[in-house]
Amino acid sequence: MEKLIKENNGLIWSIVKRFNGRGYELEDLYQIGCVGFIKSIKRFDLSFDVKLSTYAVPYMIGEIKRHIRDDGPVKVSRSIKELSIKIRELQKEYFYKKGEEITISQMAKELKTSEEDIVLAMESSNSIESIENSTYTNQKDGNSISLLETLSNQQNEEEMITNKLTVSQLIENLETRDKEIILLRFYKEKTQAQVAKILGITQVQVSRIERKILESMRSKLKEA
16 A cells, blocks of 8 residues: 555645645645545556546545545635735736736745745635636537536535636546547637537537536546
């Protein structure tokens, strides 16, 4: 068991780091992630048409999610929030004056803090928004809908945050073509017809593949 954990250490840390800046010690979350990984090993069957690493992700996120639920609301420290606000203001001001993006090192120097803290503050505000704001136009009614909204019903804020993290990981684990379809549809806001043309397949195939992907992701969200 210890050998398997060591072999998948990078994967476990990649899940844990998605909760960075939420008010929890990463070492503590790592231990909880390991618990989730061990649970996935005990339930894993070689007959499953999926790699252990992929199968383990929902279990690890689910274990961390339960810890967060038991411990209280997802937290982002006040100092990180304040730094994030200062960064956004500085970025706007710099771009207005210079006509170009300010670098992380310049921001660190201007705000008298470390580059690591700058990255942490930026990650804490951007990682969640990227999934939440990814939208495409529903071809049936013309309304914009987010990827997360297609995968889950109304939930409280804490569940929404952890599900966004799960969706991000699920997308990373998709096969190349499946990932491309999801990115084109939900991130590039392409229609199924446009995606079909780009990939050289029919719109019917895109619709069928997209539906299959979303059903699979919904299922894995429920497991998490």
